[in-house]
Amino acid sequence: MEEDQVKLAALIAELEEPVGLCDLPAIYPPNTKRKKGRVIKNFSEWIEKEPPVNWSLLHDTHEARYGHMTTNLAKVYNFVLRGNRALPLTAIVEAVFHGTLRYFRERDELAKKHIEDNQNTPYCSRVMEYMAKKVEKAKKHTVRLIGNQERRYEVQLPTDGFGSGHEVKTHEVKIGTEFYPPCECTYNKPKLLHLPCSHVLAACGQIELDAISFVSPYYLKEAVLNTWTGEMTGFRVVGNFNKVNDGERVYIPHPDLRRTSKGRRKARRIRNDMDQSEAGGATRQCLLCAAYGHRMKY
Ligand SMILES: [Zn+2]
Ligand SMILES: [Zn+2]
Incomplete structure (x- = not known):
């Protein structure tokens, strides 16, 4: 009887037990392993407690774009060093050095070619494509001036249907009156991307303002070329750096990497703040007052 109770x-x-999301054979290649339901549940609990500015661009403050660079750079290092990590330090430095050189040479060449091939655009290739797409989109918007002294516009998006069932989406765009006017859109894209969205472009059309004033100067083709024109100097002339006197050899293990649990480590990648989701412990940030330590919802 008791045994049955235990079994039951x-x-x-x-x-x-939380059930994991099912495999989607049409979308994912065969043998794709999806996270178990429990892991996903833990992750969603973790991200709920994380300060929203740390992971959502919508909550971005002061254009800090928290974690964008750290996270992506850590990923890049894991990718670059994956095959090299067992090598001696000099070899790692050399591999990174030559890789960087090649990277610069290729991009320098591409930037020069882009300038030659596209005489009539001031933008780099990515932004050239982006602007062409957005200008096309802006033609379909309906723009209405709603400011008095201010240059404020309501930009209505086209709907693909008729009747009251189809909601009309409207954005509000504000263009400053300064010599280099700033622009705002309820969509928040100009602030995050440093590029005008199609709504701003549509408003620009009304006042015959050149859209280039809203594009970050970093996206101009000359700026991109300048990024890749730098020269690097080799270090082999100074020395080979491949001899160590045994007496001088000092190993300093990283204190944070000390294992606190049993068994071998499960992953070899370099850990960063993204991995906190696995480590547990989270910082709570209030959605109302943005203070840390407690949390109130809207
Ligand atoms: Zn917009
Ligand atoms: Zn609060």
């Missing part, structure tokens, strides 16, 4: 409890526990 086990069965209930099994049934109540």
Whole structure:
């Protein structure tokens, strides 16, 4: 009898176990492993407690774009160093050095070619494509001036249907009156991308303002070329750096990397703040007052 009770409890526990998302054979290649339901549940709990500025661009403050660079750079290092990490330090430096050189040479050449091939655009190739697409989109918007002294506009997006069932989406755009006017859109894209969105471009059309004033100067083709024109100097002339006197050899393990649990490590990648989701412990930030330590929802 008691045995049955135990079995039943086990069965209930099994049934109540969170179920992972099913495989989507049409979308994912075969053998794709999806995270178990429990892991996903833990992740969503973790991200709920994280300060929203740390992961959502919508909550971005002061254009800090928290974690964008750190996270991506850490990923890049993991990618670059994946095959090299077992090598001696000099070899790692040399591999990174030559890789960087090649990277610069290729991009320098591409930037020069872009300038030659596209005489009538001031933008780099990516932004050239972006602007062409957005200008095309802006033609379909309906713009209405709603400011008095201010240059404020309501930009209405086209709907693909008729009747009252189709909601009309409207954005508000504000263009400053300064010599280099700033622009705002309820969509928030200009602030985050440093590029005008199609709504701003549509408003620009009304006042015959050149859209280039809203494009960050970093996206101009000359700026991109300047990024890749730098010269690097080799270090082999100074020395080979491949001899170490045994007496001088000092190993300093990183204190944060010390293992605190049993068994071998499960991953070899360099850890960064993204991995906190696995480590547990989260910082709470209030959605109302943005203070840390407690949390109130809207
Ligand atoms: Zn917009
Ligand atoms: Zn609060």
